[in-house]
Amino acid sequence: MMTTPLLQALLPLVDDLSRELSEGERYRRLLSALRTLIPCDASALLRLEGEQLIPLAVDGLSTDTLGRRFLVSEHPRFQALLAHPGPTRFAADSGLPDPYDGLVERHAGQLEVHDCLGCPLFIDEQPWGLLTLDSLDPARFAQSDLDNLETFARLAAASVRASGRLLNLSRQAAAEHQLAERYRALAGQVAHAELIGQSAAFKRLLQEIDTVAGSDLTVLIGGATGVGKELVAQTLHARSLRAAQPLISLNCAALPEALVESELFGHVRGAFSGALSERSGKFELADGGTLFLDEVGELPLAVQAKLLRVLQSGQLQRLGSDREHRVDVRILAASNRDLAEEVRAGRFRADLYHRLSVYPLLVPPLRERGRDVLLLAGCFLEQNRARLNLRGLRLSAEAQAALLAHTWPGNVRELEHLIGRAALKALARQPQRPRILSLEVADLDLLPAAAAAPASSPNPPPASSTAIDLRQAVEAYQRQLIQAALQRQQGNWAAAARELGLDRANLHRLASRLGLK
Template identity: 55%
Template sequence: MMENLLLADLTADLTQPIRMQRLVGALRAHFRCGAVALLQLEGDHLRPMAVDGVVPDALGRSFAVALHPRLAAILAHSGPIVFPHDSTLPDPYDGLIDSHVGEPLPVHDCMGTRLEVEGRTWGVLTLDALAVGTFDAAAQLELQRLKSAVEATVRVTRLEAALRALRRIRSDMPGSESLPASGAGDILGESEPITRLLHELAVVADSELPVLLLGETGVGKELFAHRLHQQSRRSQKPLVHVNCAALPDSLAESELFGHARGAFSGATGERPGRFEAADGGTVFLDEVGELPLSTQAKLLRTLQNGEIQRLGSDRPRRVDVRVIAATNRNLQQLVRDGTFRADLYHRLSVYPIPIPPLRERGDDVLVLAGNFLELNRARLGLRSLRLSPGAQDALRRYRWPGNVRELEHVISRAALRAVSHGVGRHEIVTLDTPWLDLDGIEPAADCKGSAAAGRPEQGPATMFNGTLRDAMDACQRQCIEQALAMQDGNWARAARQLGVDSSNLHKLARRLGIKPTRGR
């Protein structure tokens, strides 16, 4: 019985993502439908928390209620509501159902219900069925009967997540009683590296320690700095962002600490600096490694005793400011080179936090891509915007030197190209690999694939004398040649067997010296 399954899960020790995923999976099996989604209301948007039967990048999308009349109608009703197969209201999952990727949904039924937790609207539950008549009167009654159990699962999951966070903070920082605000910052992803990072941020946010965020260009250091501030005791006070790389050497001191009248030509009056503006709150020093040495000495004084001195003034001023710094440079190397003060480095790096690059975050790239796809869909007024399976694979395999910022630009550029090439705004726009224009993508071919397909497997008995690149080339060459042999020289079918885009297969084959005959 469905209730027994939900009750069993409630008594099990499960994390929030796993519990939510098991919930939608069980509901999909129970109603024998094509897709189920659980969406949480955040302001005027609904964000998917768990999906089953919907493409993975849906977890990164955010659906504006005003732009999706079906979702708005579900929120407006207290009980289950059904959209019949001939409903004229657009479906928010058009082109996103696993069994019809990139295609308009065929005639189908939809059903949904509003979910309430502790007397407030929490979100919605939606169900899609490709068979007309699936959501009949009996199905609506069944959903109404199970609604309380679903709401109980959501409520227990929220409470357990809060308790886990509180236990972590108390174990890591004895005596701490405050619980960080949930949902602070728009940080997407469920990979192990990002989960560990968010836990670490929650622990250090409640302290007054300086934090040094380390990471490559484009990983989102500013976003994580905002998260730290929002989860801290200073969250109701200002967060002042300073881009140190944009400060001219001659003005850096004045910008940070202010100046007195007559301090320099053009200083016609007193002017407070960024530290005074942030009094009681937080200063975020982005690209701190770019600060001139003379300004570094003044910053060290502020960190040591909480004092600043306006340029041209003899009177020190007290400020109560927490410092979060960020850099994509190796500060230890800068110290060795003499361009960064060692004492300032040690002050700033009381609690260094490395931010993982996108290439180490697994399928988070698809979740983030989903967010950018939905933003561009709304911006361009498209019916639906999604990725082809080949494009998803390309995103997973790309190295992302520019990280999340580069991903955002890639998706935005691809969407604009699609529209500029005459794609209709009322069509389902599917972005394939060539639209992404990613250089250096090579198939992650698996030499064992030929054995699984019935070809004799080449054992590892022979030692390979050469570089790692030579070994990889040999492995890829063997896999491509075997796939072509199995498909009678048909490059398109060989590409599908290897799970790569056909054009990329031809490029790789040319580099490996395989004659790129197109065959059939």
């Protein structure tokens, strides 16, 4: 017979079945009820998706935990929990690493979890996810807690199944599951990157993706360098009716001008010097599927005209051939330029712009996404933890605050590279390899706001009694401007050229002359 505390914890879950609650609020209430029943330092609800566990709600764990993706194969405790149909408690002296080491918020200097309890959730007799409880006190849990957790887990699973709003039975979770399956079906891919976030700006982006993904409309994805435009394109394709067909990508900024036409439309043997055989272009490779044109604003005007013809008629000719090929391709394009302004400046065709921007989709910069910074940081921390073979990789509270205060001129790409560098730097300064590595503010090497701002008028060199050659001074000044622009643009030469008002080829030549390449 159930005890009164157990009844008190379960009744709110029963009441919630008839309430209109957001998924996040439902998860939060579920964990709150669990911690009322079984006091602990931290709890979590995780969904099993393929080979990884995705945290849906945490209580008492660092915010960045929500952004982490735990590969089951890398975490023996999660493997053990999923292998047993009932609750499992790990001994305080268990040698199995705990995935939450270093993530408990109220650790008071103690980073490792010492008492761990967990139970799988089953839907239609299939493993759906996990409930976990952790404590820094090695004697926190007792046998009665295992019994209570088993009963609680059954009702939690029933509420998931019955509500129609929780996780994989909700429309959004079903779509996410379908997205994962489609990505796994793509040749050569074992896992897929995913869009991560909970901010209002991020949710608006997801709503727009859902609105347009199922159509065949051409989408122009805008946004600054590093916001994740290619990932948005992958998500649009994966949620489209063409998901089972190929997604072909072409970075228009990375190709020499002489090869762009061949890459897009293909060529026949002898079409130009070095064309030793026939070759299909990206359009033919993407037939039936989707073609993603990244940095489309970099296309030469002559190629823009030919691209427009293909978009209008669905027909193309390989370079050097008179034969026409018909293709059925959905176009997704991206640019960090303002293409409307490029049209006004005469650098981009107006008719092509209108063909590409049937549905414009703007990806918000990271600085507008609030605490999504910590979720994304959690994802990158978990990736680097596995690469560096660490038991735990975490951010100190001060480091988290610094990430939230930064303006992120390089967006998500900047954050990804920053976390990777910080992990290596922090590991290098350790006298011996730690079990849990904490990243501090000094490891992050965040530039202050003033240093991150464009250097429109750098200070002139100080006056000196030593004569300086004018040409050397000019070259030093040019070198300073180029290096600063490249740093702000995360090494993207095309973006740096636009910032400096130069043609990309001219910038490369100048950089070579200045010894920067």
